[in-house]
Amino acid sequence: xxxxxxxxxxxxxxxxxxxxxxxxxxxxxxxxxxxxxxxxxxxxxxxxxxxxxxxxxxxxxxxxxxxxxxxxxxxxxxxxxxxxxxxxxxxxxxxxxxxxxxxxxxxxx
Amino acid sequence: xxxxxxxxxxxxxxxxxxxxxxxxxxxxxxxxxxxxxxxxxxxxxxxxxxxxxxxxxxxxxxxxxxxxxxxxxxxxxxxxxxxxxxxxxxxxxxxxxxxxxxxxxxxxxxxxxxxxxxxxxxxxxxxxxxxxxxxxxxxxxxxxxxxxxxxxxxxxxxxxxxxxxxxxxxxxxxxxxxxxxxxxxxxxxxxxxxxxxxxxxxxxxxxxxxxxxxxxxxxxxxxxxxxxxxxxxxxxx
Numbered sequence: 001x002x003x004x005x006x007x008x009x010x011x012x013x014x015x016x017x018x019x020x021x022x023x024x025x026x027x028x029x030x031x032x033x034x035x036x037x038x039x040x041x042x043x044x045x046x047x048x049x050x051x052x053x054x055x056x057x058x059x060x061x062x063x064x065x066x067x068x069x070x071x072x073x074x075x076x077x078x079x080x081x082x083x084x085x086x087x088x089x090x091x092x093x094x095x096x097x098x099x100x101x102x103x104x105x106x107x108x109x
Numbered sequence: 110x111x112x113x114x115x116x117x118x119x120x121x122x123x124x125x126x127x128x129x130x131x132x133x134x135x136x137x138x139x140x141x142x143x144x145x146x147x148x149x150x151x152x153x154x155x156x157x158x159x160x161x162x163x164x165x166x167x168x169x170x171x172x173x174x175x176x177x178x179x180x181x182x183x184x185x186x187x188x189x190x191x192x193x194x195x196x197x198x199x200x201x202x203x204x205x206x207x208x209x210x211x212x213x214x215x216x217x218x219x220x221x222x223x224x225x226x227x228x229x230x231x232x233x234x235x236x237x238x239x240x241x242x243x244x245x246x247x248x249x250x251x252x253x254x255x256x257x258x259x260x261x262x263x264x265x266x267x268x269x270x271x272x273x274x275x276x277x278x279x280x281x282x283x284x285x286x287x288x289x290x291x292x293x294x295x296x297x298x299x300x301x302x303x304x305x306x307x308x309x310x311x312x313x314x315x316x317x318x319x320x321x322x323x324x325x326x327x328x329x330x331x332x333x334x335x336x337x338x339x340x341x342x343x344x345x346x
Contacts, residue, residue, distance in 0.1 A: 001151040005183050010156060012187035013173065014163035020191075020198035022220035028205035029216065040335045044199035045228070046290065046299045047306040047330030051323045052168060052193070053286035054307040060314050073283055080284045084291040090135030090226065093291075097284030098138065101277035 072108075076100040118243045125247025128234075132226045132248075133255040135285070139167050140256050142281035143174065144263015145270065150178035154264045161260040165253055166224060169193045171282050189320050196327060200228040207235040215242060222249035225289050298338055306330025 033041075057073050058065040066073075080097035083089070140161070147157040152174065160170055169190045176186050201223055208216060227249050231240070270276070294300055310326035318325060 001177065003153045003156055006152055006156045006177065009183035009186045010160050010163060012183065013169065013190040016187055016191035017164050017166050017169065017194045018221060020195050021201050021223045022217060024198055024201035025205045025208055025216045025220050028202055029208045029211065033206070036335065039338060040331050041199055041203040043299065043302045043331035043334035044196065044203065044327060045293045046303045047334070048196040048323065048327040049286055049290040049293060050303040050307040051310040051326040051330065053283060053290060054310050055314060056283040056286060058311065063315055063317055065311070065314065073280065076280060077283070077287060080287045081291065084288040088292060090131060090285065090288045093288035094135060094138045094281055094284040097287065098277040098280045101280040102275055105275055105277065
């Protein structure tokens with residue numbers, strides 16, 4: 001792995017990550033937004049998280065996705081979801097999810 | 110104008126650090142996973158730490174490591190990062206109305222550490238209490254310190270552990286998304302938006318839309334949410 005290429009990519013990543021984070025607080029904090037836009041913005045976090053979750057669970061690679069029941073990521077989502085709902089803890093849910101996947105892999109091998 | 114007296118500011122800082130505790134706990138397994146996977150992808154320790162300091166975006170960093178491991182080029186990693194992190198534009202916009210009194214430098218600092226997790230914490234708090242600058246910035250600083258520390262632990266662990274697949278580190282990201290989604294959902298309309306957006310992204314991927322699918326599905330989901338909301342409200346008014 002060429003570390004110089006990685007470094008240049010990191011600088012680019014930092015820039016394209018920072019601009020969308022900064023521009024809105026800078027522009028909008030002194031303005032009043034239309035009501036319709038405000039209610040649209042309210043749905044964005046849920047929509048974007050769901051849109052990132054599904055490809056991760058289905059192990060999407062291009063058009064390829066794993067819908068089959070042997071996809072352990074789908075099964076591990078059940079206890080993860082249950083713990084997240086019950087405890088509302090990011091830490092608890094992440095640990096339970098990872099332990100579930102690790103256990104299933106141990107049993108299957 | 111900053112009228113906070115020193116003792117008040119100190120109280121703000123300590124309460125920000127305390128409020129960051131759940132984020133710190135949440136970042137640890139993900140930061141460690143990132144450090145381990147970056148090490149296995151032959152990214153140097155310096156570059157790995159630098160990414161956590163300069164980019165500070167968990168999911169994008171994990172995706173970038175996967176892409177580097179698969180031999181992706183720098184421009185394609187940067188482009189994917191842009192698309193994946195474009196959601197912060199919308200998060201930043203939704204917090205902006207609460208930050209009217211902030212100076213440009215304070216806004217610039219705040220924005221640098223705006224992540225899914227700090228956003229989730231602030232968006233739950235801002236509407237009920239006017240944000241205390243010291244508290245907000247202390248929470249953000251604590252969160253990023255934990256992220257960088259977790260990354261470092263992961264790099265160290267990566268040098269010790271030979272085979273990482275049994276550790277299920279590849280499930281850190283999906284599990285994090287599940288938890289963040291649950292924490293964000295407040296009413297039935299948001300459940301509907303999550304389902305619609307999830308269905309949309311699968312459909313778009315099957316159609317071959319590729320890396321733009323996440324942003325397009327987000328716009329579809331949020332728009333349908335507003336449509337449903339106005340449609341439900343109309344008959345009763």
